[in-house]
Amino acid sequence: MELLSALSLGELALSFSRVPLFPVFDLSYFIVSILYLKYEPGAVELSRRHPMASWLCAMLHCFGSYILADLLLGEPLIDYFSNSSSILLASAVWYLIFFCPLDLFYKCVCFLPVKLIFVAMKEVVRVRKIAVGIHHAHHHYHHGWFIMIATGWVKGSGVALMSNLEQLLRGVWKPETNEILRMSFPTKASLYGAVLFTLQQTRWLPLSKASLIFVFTLFMVSCKVFLTATHSHSSPFDALEGYVCPLLFGTGSGGDHPHNHGAAGPLHSPLPAKSREELGEGSRKKKTKKAD
16 A cells, blocks of 8 residues: 555545446446347347347346346345436447447447457446445445355356356357356456455455555456457466366366276276277267367
């Protein structure tokens, strides 16, 4: 904190944390969220055949985190939809992205330099939502650390966590795409951010909320803009997780050591060549599907 004050960053962080999100930052959030919806296979055809279903999917992409957080805290799920200004703004973005003549609006917001600006502004909203979610949960559960972390997590990545429900609205069922099984960078970052903001809220992290919002926003914006610009689906956490997870949880492949096969050798006959080839081909197919 003393270093931040010496560099006059404390005042900058405080001013940044007070910047209103509506309408500019919220507009960027809606644009990027509905862009991701349009990228989904069959989303354009759905908007032509079933506009109401497409609109509901768009609303889940824009407000799914609020709905999921209200579900966790036992509040009315439809409460956020009383914010008519946000609903109208999100609906206007949905209409322009899917139905604008000649796809002019879609082409403009997809232009990479413009899209990167919107992506950066969306991350500003994400971090602010995590912080607000932690504060809201702390108001109800002063010592409920796990509740605060869960609420902040779903505030930051509720849209991804509700992806299977959104797919059902589009008539698609892909349980293997569950976000819990394959966490994307925003989902992981939201979880880690929720832990940090919970530590700050409970005064275990000696940092002001404004400073934490400022620093974590810089991290999220830098990472997300870089990943979007390079069309990468990797995560900055991969290297750290690749080192820490085997230490904490093991590799999970304890049955593949050579001495196990040697001990069992006299008890079974070798597989025919054709069977070995079929098993090898099946393993390759499984690995290919898993990589996809």
